[in-house]
Amino acid sequence: MLELANIRKVFNQGQHNEYWALKGIDLDILPARVSVLKGPSGSGKTTLLTILGCLARPTEGRVRLNGEDISGLPERFLTEIRRRTFGFIFQQFNLIRGLSAIENIILPGYPGGTPRAQLLARAEVLLADLQLAHRRDAKVEWLSGGEQQRVAICRALINDPQVLVADEPTANLDSKLSAEFLVILHRLAESGRTVILTSHDPLVVESAVVDRVYSLRDGQLTDVVDTRKAAP
Amino acid sequence: MRPADRILGATLLAAALFAATFVDAGWQRSAHEPALQRTAELVTRLRLSDVVLFTEARYTRHLTQADLHSAFQDHPVALEHFPSGSLLPPPRILLERHEGLDRKATSSD
Amino acid sequence: MKAWIEKQRHLIDFTAQSLARRKGKSLGLLVVYTLLVFVLASVALYTHALRNEATQVLAGTPEIVLQRLIAGRHDLIPPGYIEKIGRIRGVQKIEGRLWGYYYDSVLKANYTFMVAADREIAPGEIVVGPALERTRGLSAGNGISFRSYSGDLHTFIVAEVLAHESELVSADLVLMDEADFRRFFAYPAGHHTDVALWVANPLEVRNVGIKLLDALPDSRPILREEVLRTYASIFDWREGMMLALLSAAILAFGIFAWEKAAGLSAEEKREIGILKAIGWETGDVIAMKFWEGFLVSLLAFLVGYVAAYVHVFHFEFTLFAPVLKGWAVLYPSFALTPQIDGLQVATLFVFTVLPYTAATLVPIWRAATTDPDTVMRS
Numbered sequence: 001m002l003e004l005a006n007i008r009k010v011f012n013q014g015q016h017n018e019y020w021a022l023k024g025i026d027l028d029i030l031p032a033r034v035s036v037l038k039g040p041s042g043s044g045k046t047t048l049l050t051i052l053g054c055l056a057r058p059t060e061g062r063v064r065l066n067g068e069d070i071s072g073l074p075e076r077f078l079t080e081i082r083r084r085t086f087g088f089i090f091q092q093f094n095l096i097r098g099l100s101a102i103e104n105i106i107l108p109g110y111p112g113g114t115p116r117a118q119l120l121a122r123a124e125v126l127l128a129d130l131q132l133a134h135r136r137d138a139k140v141e142w143l144s145g146g147e148q149q150r151v152a153i154c155r156a157l158i159n160d161p162q163v164l165v166a167d168e169p170t171a172n173l174d175s176k177l178s179a180e181f182l183v184i185l186h187r188l189a190e191s192g193r194t195v196i197l198t199s200h201d202p203l204v205v206e207s208a209v210v211d212r213v214y215s216l217r218d219g220q221l222t223d224v225v226d227t228r229k230a231a232p
Numbered sequence: 233m234r235p236a237d238r239i240l241g242a243t244l245l246a247a248a249l250f251a252a253t254f255v256d257a258g259w260q261r262s263a264h265e266p267a268l269q270r271t272a273e274l275v276t277r278l279r280l281s282d283v284v285l286f287t288e289a290r291y292t293r294h295l296t297q298a299d300l301h302s303a304f305q306d307h308p309v310a311l312e313h314f315p316s317g318s319l320l321p322p323p324r325i326l327l328e329r330h331e332g333l334d335r336k337a338t339s340s341d
Numbered sequence: 342m343k344a345w346i347e348k349q350r351h352l353i354d355f356t357a358q359s360l361a362r363r364k365g366k367s368l369g370l371l372v373v374y375t376l377l378v379f380v381l382a383s384v385a386l387y388t389h390a391l392r393n394e395a396t397q398v399l400a401g402t403p404e405i406v407l408q409r410l411i412a413g414r415h416d417l418i419p420p421g422y423i424e425k426i427g428r429i430r431g432v433q434k435i436e437g438r439l440w441g442y443y444y445d446s447v448l449k450a451n452y453t454f455m456v457a458a459d460r461e462i463a464p465g466e467i468v469v470g471p472a473l474e475r476t477r478g479l480s481a482g483n484g485i486s487f488r489s490y491s492g493d494l495h496t497f498i499v500a501e502v503l504a505h506e507s508e509l510v511s512a513d514l515v516l517m518d519e520a521d522f523r524r525f526f527a528y529p530a531g532h533h534t535d536v537a538l539w540v541a542n543p544l545e546v547r548n549v550g551i552k553l554l555d556a557l558p559d560s561r562p563i564l565r566e567e568v569l570r571t572y573a574s575i576f577d578w579r580e581g582m583m584l585a586l587l588s589a590a591i592l593a594f595g596i597f598a599w600e601k602a603a604g605l606s607a608e609e610k611r612e613i614g615i616l617k618a619i620g621w622e623t624g625d626v627i628a629m630k631f632w633e634g635f636l637v638s639l640l641a642f643l644v645g646y647v648a649a650y651v652h653v654f655h656f657e658f659t660l661f662a663p664v665l666k667g668w669a670v671l672y673p674s675f676a677l678t679p680q681i682d683g684l685q686v687a688t689l690f691v692f693t694v695l696p697y698t699a700a701t702l703v704p705i706w707r708a709a710t711t712d713p714d715t716v717m718r719s
Contacts, residue, residue, distance in 0.1 A: 050714040055618070076622065083620035094615045097608075098362035108619040110351035113344030116234060155619065235357035236350045239636060246643035253650040257679035260654065264678040267506040268397060274507050276401030277459035279438055279537045281568055283395045284472075284512040285575075287451060287669040290442055293513075294453075296568040297408065297535075299415055299561070 001194065002029040002052060002163065007061035009047050009219075021047040022058070023219040029163075030212055033228075034185055034195040038205050039216035045198045046167060048216065052196055053165040054082040083108065087156030089166040093148050095140040095155075101147075102127065102136045105154045112159070119158065126154040130184065146177045153184060163194045170201045182209045352629040359633065371641055374597065378645025378693055379652070381590050383661065384583070385685050386653045388576035393680040395572040398510055402568050403537035404546050406438070407553060408561040420531035422557070426538065429556055431549045433541040437533030439522050443487060443515070448476055450513070450670035454525075457516040464521055466500040472512035472671045474502045489525050497521075505674075512673040582664065594692060598700035601634070605704050613705060617713040626709040627702060634701030635694065642693040646686070654679045 009022040021044045029035055029052065037045040050056040051063065054070065057078075063071040070081060087108075095104045105126065106119040127133045130150045135143060140151060149169070156164055164185075170178040178201070186209040189195050199205060205213055208228075215223035233241075274280070282294045291298035360367040407426070409416045423435055439456040452473070462468060473479050479499050486496045503511045522528065538553075540546050550562040578587055605613075613626055621629075652660065654677060666672045 055714040056712060079620065079622045088618060090618070094618065096612055096615060099358060103358065107355070107616070108621075110355065111348060111621055111625045113346075113348035113351070115347055116351065116354070159620070234350075234354055235361065236353035239353060239357045239360075240350075243636060243640055243643070246640055246647065249647045250643045253647055254681065256650075257654070257681050260679050264676070268394070268678060270504070271398045271507040271510055272401050274503075275398055275510055278455065278511075278514075278516075279403050279436065279458050280510050281399070281402045281406060281563075283399065283509050283572065284453075284470075284671070284673050285395075285509075285665070286667070287513055287671045288667055290451070293442075293451065296563060296571050297406065299408070299410065299413065 001031040001066055003027070003062075003064040004052070004058075005062040005064070007048075007051060007058045007063070009044075009051065009056075010059045013059070021219055022051070025061070025219075025221055027214060027221060027224070029194060029196060031194050032189055032192050033211035034189045034197070034209055035212045035214065036205055036210050037196070037198045037214050037216060038200060040200065042218075043216040044219040045216050049165060049167055049196065049198050053086045053088060053163070054078055055088075083111065083159060085161050086163045086165055087159065087161040089149075089152050089156050089164070089169055091168040091171050093152045093172075095148060095151060097141045098139065100137045100139055101132065101143065101151045101154075104140055104151055105158055107158075108155060109158050122158060122160075123154065126157055130154060145172060146180065149173065149177070149181060150184075157188075161193070163196065164188060166195070166197045168198055168201075170199065170204055175203065178203050182207050185209060348625075349628070349632070352625065353632050353636070355629055356633040356636065360637070367637070370597075371637060374638065374641035374693075374697075375645040375648070377590060377593050378642050378689065379648045380586070382646045382649030382686075382689055383652050383658065384576075384586060385689065386649055386679075386681065387658050387661070387677065388583075389682045389685060390653070390677045390680040392573055392575060394509065394678055395575070396569050399568060399572060402565050403436075404540050404543070404565050405538040405550060405553070406563045407536040407538060407557070408563065409535070409557075409559055410561055411559065416559075417529065417532040417534065418536055423533075423536060425557060426536065426553065429549065429552050431540050431542065431545045431552070432538055434539040436537045438535050438537050439519060439528070440534050441526060445487075448670050450476070452513050452515050452671075454515045454517065454522065456519045456522045460516075462500060462516060462518040462521075464518055465497060466517070467497040467521075468501045468503060468514075468516040469499055470503050470511040470514040471505045471508045472673060473515070475674070476671065487525070489527070491527055495521075495525055508673040508675045513671045594696060598696045601697065601700040602703040605708055609705075610708050613708040614711060614713075617709070617711065623709045626705065630701055630705045630709075631698060634698035638694040638697040642690055645693075646689070650679075653677065 004025055004027050007022055007025040008020065011019045011021060025048060037048055039045045047056070051058050054063070054065075058071060061071070062069055065081065065085065070078065073081070096107070099107075102120065102123050105123040106116075109119040109122075124133065124136070127136055130153065132147060132150050132154070135147055135151075140148060143151065156166075166185075169181060173181060182204065185195050185197075189209075189211070197204065204210065211226065211228045213223075213225045213227055214221060215225070281296050284293070286292035286295070407418075409418050409422070418437060423437060426432060426435055436458065438458075441454050443452045443454050444450075445452060457468065460468070467485075469479055477485065479485060479502065481499055481501055483499045484496055485499065486494050488494050497517065503514065517525075523530070538549070540549050546564055546566070550564055553560055553562045576583060578584060616626055616629075617623070652658065657674065657676060658665075662672075
């Protein structure tokens with residue numbers, strides 16, 4: 001569903017601090033599965049994630065989404081595709097302070113011009129699904145870490161995206177919350193969504209929830225392991 | 233009520249009041265018209281020449297009748313006596329009529 | 342189309358929430374901006390309406406008023422002068438005017454004493470302007486004494502008070518009959534203060550003026566068009582007080598715009614980064630900011646203008662009255678007729694809304710065009 005062919009990415013090209021973050025990556029993301037990009041810092045996993053999530057373009061190489069080559073599309077179309085297809089969860093959550101949980105959740109739906117009532121209804125469903133309905137109108141800065149993360153997940157899901165992308169999601173969570181988070185991810189994958197994470201947290205990488213682990217080092221794929229032997 | 237509706241509602245209300253001022257202006261104009269007519273007639277009948285806005289001095293009270301020398305009796309760059317001086321320019325009559333004549337006057341050596 | 346409208350409403354939602362999050366600052370900004378518009382609009386509305394009113398009521402002033410000068414000072418019109426004028430062609434009617442000033446030491450004010458050309462006033466009676474009614478408490482039937490320059494006290498009975506609606510032209514008038522006037526001022530017999538003339542053909546007024554100058558070299562004709570032009574330029578923006586006000590206003594607008602354009606706070610930058618990361622395009626961010634600048638300045642303009650309108654035409658420009666009154670003791674109290682100059686209003690709108698809205702967009706240009714993946718890395 002999401003194929004990368006010979007992806008290379010360079011920063012500060014032509015300058016004295018030119019740096020090749022990715023040096024030829026080929027991979028094929030499994031649909032409706034949980035995939036993890038593993039590697040030490042500097043391995044290029046975050047860069048790879050941004051290219052997978054259409055947040056950035058590769059310097060060389062092709063990105064195919066559902067069979068369609070999207071690497072050459074202009075910014076406007078790429079943004080629309082990204083908005084429809086991908087939902088992002090950031091390491092720092094990146095919620096907007098001063099707004100309530102539900103107001104944060106519906107934000108990605110604004111540019112699409114979907115009627116507000118519809119967005120609110122969808123957000124309510126998501127909140128209920130994650131046991132957060134009672135915190136609907138609470139300002140996000142007053143929520144606990146776990147609650148903020150669940151709000152971040154709801155926000156990522158508001159446009160009903162095919163793919164959920166999360167960058168180091170458990171970095172700011174304790175073990176209990178991390179485990180809860182993984183359970184949520186599993187549920188999402190079971191319901192048909194594709195999940196891609198970056199992590200160097202063993203709790204995540206070795207979790208039973210994860211289907212495939214991509215290992216990266218120095219901008220190259222060193223290993224691909226399918227950890228779930230049994231079919232779902 | 234969603235936030236956009238609140239702010240747009242306030243703007244719409246303000247715009248309505250804005251439009252209302254023009255309506256009020258038109259209404260007041262027609263209401264004042266007879267009185268203005270009568271005042272203009274009074275001016276004609278009494279042979280008046282000035283409005284009563286600046287009653288501080290003779291030459292500000294009857295601005296159009298003022299002579300050169302009262303208006304410019306002090307040094308041209310002297311501080312203004314009256315606040316009305318910073319609100320009005322000197323009547324052009326004073327400047328135009330005499331300047332032309334003075335320029336024509338030649339000095340004999 | 343519908344989706345576009347809904348999207349704008351969403352963007353305005355976000356903008357309204359942003360402003361609400363900084364409630365104190367937003368409200369303060371709005372209030373100050375509105376006040377600025379209020380002051381400018383008040384002055385603009387007042388001056389335009391007053392100019393109109395003055396030139397309208399003075400439309401019937403005598404076509405030519407002839408004064409006589411000696412050594413640069415006004416002198417009286419001697420007997421025989423008027424006869425000389427009569428021989429100039431084009432002059433239809435000639436009338437000597439009798440008027441002067443009287444200083445009232447009680448009020449420390451000057452009145453304009455005049456012989457009424459349009460009515461018969463009984464000897465010993467006067468007709469007074471509305472300001473005297475207000476400041477001296479005079480009404481029909483009251484008596485008042487004036488001390489003439491010879492030292493005698495003359496008492497007059499007020500026969501009538503001129504209509505309040507005519508205050509703009511009649512506030513300080515005291516009308517009396519000719520005999521009383523001459524007696525009171527010890528006015529030399531046969532002399533007049535100046536001469537009012539009417540010309541048969543209105544297009545000939547200027548020519549008649551020139552002829553008068555030639556015929557009577559010590560005279561000074563004042564034409565109606567000159568009278569009207571004088572009042573068409575009162576409160577000109579080039580004059581001291583107005584220029585000071587205008588400069589201060591422009592400075593204030595400049596400061597507002599500069600403050601906005603100077604840059605975003607770290608918080609605002611972060612927010613824009615988040616919006617871009619969650620799927621907002623550059624255009625969406627810019628549109629959202631546009632609404633912020635536009636709505637605030639538009640609201641300030643509308644409210645400021647309406648307040649100014651009410652202030653000028655329903656409250657008689659009270660806040661600025663001390664400035665206009667200056668040292669004067671007598672001041673007319675009149676309700677100005679609203680006369681709006683559409684161009685002035687449009688100019689004010691452009692000055693209020695455009696720079697501020699543009700200034701709001703300037704600093705976000707850079708932030709709005711950042712790549713969305715930078716948030717990922719921060």
